[in-house]
Amino acid sequence: MSAEGLERRTRNYLSDNVPQIQDHGGHFQIEDVDEATGEVTVSIGGACSGCGIAPMTMRAIEQRLPDEVDEVTSVKVRRASGPRAAVMPNKTDEMEDMEEYSDYSPPF
Template sequence: MSAEGLERRTRNYLSNNVPQIQEHGGFFEVQDVDDETGEVTVAIGGACSGCGIAPMTMNAIEHRLPDEMDGVSSVKVVRAGGPRAAVMPTKTAEMESMEEYRDYSPPF
């Protein structure tokens, strides 16, 4: 499968299965795709950057995408940089390390 095909399928998966990102003022973009290894990097930003459940959303995407999409072996979710960077980076970074978020499974 081509990287372009894998990128398109990843975008479609996120649009259809994690609509909360865009519905709540956030955005995602597929930053990198390695079609040989099946590794995908997704960036989230906008309202997601300061959202209290962003670490849970990131974790859910990292775990569910490889399980539910053929051709994807691993997913890395990162924060968008530049003008779309985190609103509260210190808070969201702190939240990612909280024990409460490790096993949480959001309803999407």
């Protein structure tokens, strides 16, 4: 499969299975796709940058995408940078390492 095809399948999975990102004023962008290794990098931004469950959404994407898109072997999800990074101040950095959220499983 080509990187373009892998990117399209990744985008389709996120659009179809994680609609909360866009429904709540956030956005995602496929930053990089390595066809040879199956590694995918996704960034989320907009309202996601200040959302309390963003760390759990990021973790869920990292865990579920490889199970759903066969060619994906690993996923890195990060917050967007630049002009599309946030519509509110980022308040969730410290939450990413909190044990309370390590087992959270969003309903998507």
